[in-house]
Amino acid sequence: MALGDVFAAPLGLAALAALVPLVVLYLIQPDPRELPLPTVAFLQSDPDEGGSNPVLERLRRNLLLLLQVLAIVLLAVGLAAPYVTTTREVSAQPTVLVVDASASMATETGDGTRFAEAVAAARAAVGTPTTVVVAGGSVRTPVTEADPEDARSALDELRVAHAPGDLRGAIERARELAGSESRVLVFSDFAGGSGGGEAGWKQAADAVRASGATLTLRQFGSGTTENVGIVGRSFENRNVVLRVANTGATAAERTLTVAGQSRTVSLQPGDRRSVVFPLPAASATARLAGSDAFPVDDSVPVAVPDEQAxxxxxxxxxxxxxxxxxxxxxxxxxxxxxxxxxxxxxxxxxxxxxxxxxxxxxxxxxxxxxxxxxxxxxxxxxxxxxxxxxxxxxxxxxxxxxxxxxxxxxxxxxxxxxxxxxxxxxxxxxxxxxxxxxxxxxxxxxxxxxxxxxxxxxxxxxxxxxxxxxxxxxxxxxxxxxxxxxxxADRPSLSDLNRETGTTLQLANETTVETPTGRRTTAAVQLDRVGTYRTTDRRTSAALLSPAESNVSAAPVDASGAGAGDGGPTTGQQVRQDLTPLVLLGLLGLLGAELGYLRRRGDI
Missing domain, CATH: 3.40.50.880 (Class I glutamine amidotransferase (GATase) domain)
Known part of the structure; x- marks a missing residue:
């Protein structure tokens, strides 16, 4: 059996070379010397009765060496990424997965988010081959006709966008990519705008069925649907006007704060209220106090131009x-x-x-x-x-x-x-x-x-x-x-500085931009997260501001078609099961044992 059949990175076994200096250090370690101690010379010698076992005594003396050898061996094995090959059943049908990554999918469920649940279900539904279509701030296709492992890797890299999604456009893209023998699975909460509303994505779904492909709808609507959020922002006469909406079914009272000034808003179900604040002297963030299951619309950054003459x-x-x-x-x-x-x-x-x-x-x-x-x-x-x-x-x-x-x-x-x-x-x-x-x-x-x-x-x-x-x-x-x-004078207006998520910030040339998720160098920035986007000379804010997307409730959908893991023949796929976490767990156990031994011996 070749090393590549057991280790994903056999070169990591080179770490076993660390055993050589360890053994050499133990070999050159000097033997202890016996020194006379006059103060105890009067004590009677206790002759050895032969009760001790020399082999066990030697093992006891070299137990530390044994623990260190085992630790180096496990470290080298861990670096070599050991694995075993297992068989996993996947669909033998060509599969197109449509994953809703719009803002409403960030609704918290108590065990995570709707989006995390949808991705987990999509990973279990991959086929041979698999195409992934994402309905986030824009419709995109990370992989096309990929093998199951590449499809799962693409799904793991998806992130929910703080922007309205185009579910209708994503399903239409799936229809274009799917054949008549394919299955199309849609993972969404079917809430918010959903790209043209309910009528929009349903028309696209009917077109998929008409093409001959099998369509499955999986709804992820868990988490409370009570939500109060900021759904609008405008600027009038040196004031910023924020619109707050209650999309839940019960009355709510929330406090809105901007630059140290607060207003309390009472809203009945379905109410919208406009709240006026003086335009802050410097860029600030409007925040709704309290919490709900959809925090994306609880904060809205307000960017103002630098007061340069x-x-x-x-x-x-x-x-x-x-x-x-x-x-x-x-x-x-x-x-x-x-x-x-x-x-x-x-x-x-x-x-x-x-x-x-x-x-x-x-x-x-x-x-x-x-x-x-x-x-x-x-x-x-x-x-x-x-x-x-x-x-x-x-x-x-x-x-x-x-x-x-x-x-x-x-x-x-x-x-x-x-x-x-x-x-x-x-x-x-x-x-x-x-x-x-x-x-x-x-x-x-x-x-x-x-x-x-x-x-x-x-x-x-x-x-x-x-x-x-x-x-x-x-x-x-x-x-x-x-x-x-x-x-x-090229002084940006307030509308230029304050955008909605889902739009694109065009720059004159390649520029380093500090985004809410990290630094990027680009000439066009997709504003897909709520927050502030900074360049060396400019600051632009992005907020959700979508009444439809803030409404995180949705009527149950008819999940027509087969279940996510059903429908059609399956085939066995050979997949690697990574054993590195188990090896590292064993290494931590050995290190704990070594510390315990040193403490027992009195060295620490």
Whole structure:
């Protein structure tokens, strides 16, 4: 029999070489010497009656050596990973396992979680071959047509996601991968959204049956269904609004705390309440006091931008009192106003040209704006009759024409600056063609607001002509400028910093990201856990925020089809039974025996 038939790593037996120095040390150990002791010379000698056994005496003296030899032998055997081969019955049918890894599967059952129970059942249901489909934050297939051991290894590596799952999409993927002779087994609690709700996954299940494959549904719904969770988060006027829901069947009272401030919420079954807190000065976490079987929705991180001042240069030859006021009231903006012609030095996060006299703008001033963009900042250029004569060059994201009468707003593109805005149409505008991206378009196709990305920075065209529109008197006017300066300076908005789980955080390039589960270097991070995701210059939070997923109860499903371990012929599979834990247990026993012997002998 070869060593490979008994040991998975035979090289570990090389540790037996440690026996050589151990034996040598015992061989060179000097014999004890007899020394006369005058103080006991008067004691009568007690002659040896021959009652002691020399063999047992030698064994007693060398018992420590024997224990140490056995310990080294067991250590070497353990390093060699011993195993025995056993036979395990598995299904001989091609098998597709659909495992629900959505947030509701993290519900605690008392002996673990629903997800742990589902994975254990899936491990017992593998076939020959096995495909695994996972419905987590996204639908994925870790292994396709794998042998039973590889399928079990893939199942052991699965982790539940703190995100809504697409069970319908996962079952549809299983139908695509399964043949007419295959069996498809679905392991889920069938709670929450479940990808299109109950009707959605049931339609997908019917399609599997129609394909000729055998379908089995295994429901894991243990654990209490009483749950109170945070199901919504929004930001309004320097406040954070959190929505708390009671999806259980009994009334509940919970205390919500954010940055040291607390509110108590009483909820009847099915109730939802909005709780308002001042936006914390620094990033914090909202927490619901108390506990239930679904802790995933009991905490919601709230990330806020670092309070770094945005140095803004406003260049204007006009009065522009409204614009100056709008910039002055932004807490994080340090605005410097200069009147061309003027020398401009220093570093700025944003530069704004508004109502300037074309011939008075120095080339060095345009160079300052260009340098701001190159360094990662932004430049905003206001439209005016002779905007093409100022000398902006390629900073201007439009090709200007003449003054025209306006008809109305034709289209508003979703953007951090435009979201939620109803832009009033001006009476007159500058006819132009966008060379970048038009965010707000007038009825004749001219851009009223346009942006362009440059190497490192951003530019924006603001098409309201100086002193020509009532927009500057609108209450939304300061809000627009706050958004515009934040965007130009690349200051992330609260919505950018606070995401929902199940979404993807796109980064400009490969970046090291500290996630709730460890450090990763990537250009796209799947936000699949509740918590904070940090880079060197940014912090983004992710929370579940799903009323459907927080409802962890589900009606019993019809588990049609054969049981998880039934249905179809089986075959014997040769599998290795690892004996390393038993060997290590024996090694610990020997070490305990050695310590006991040394203590009995008085050495310790």
């Amino acid at each position: 945005e140095d803004t240069l406003l260049l204007t030859n006009g009065n522009n009192r409204n614009l100056r006021t709008a910039l002055d009231v932004i807490p994080t903006v340090n605005v410097t106003v200069k009147r061309p012609p003027v020398s401009t030095t220093g570093d700025y996060d944003a530069v704004v040209f508004a109502d300037v006299v074309a011939e008075r703008v120095l080339g060095s001033t345009v160079e300052t704006a260009q340098r701001t963009v190159d360094d990662g900042g932004g430049v905003l250029l206001q439209g005016q009759r002779n905007v093409g004569e100022v000398g902006y060059g390629d900073l201007l994201p439009v090709t200007p024409g003449g003054i025209e009468q306006s008809g109305g707003i034709d289209n508003v593109t979703s953007h951090p600056v435009t979201t939620g805005f109803d832009f009033p149409a001006p009476d007159y505008h500058l006819g132009a063609t966008a060379t970048g991206t038009a965010l707000v378009t007038l009825s004749d196709g001219s851009p009223l607001l346009a942006t362009d990305g440059r190497a490192g920075g951003r530019t924006m065209y603001y098409g309201y002509l100086p002193n020509q529109t009532a927009f500057r008197y609108d209450y939304r006017y300061p809000v627009f400028w706050k958004r515009a300066i934040h965007w130009l």
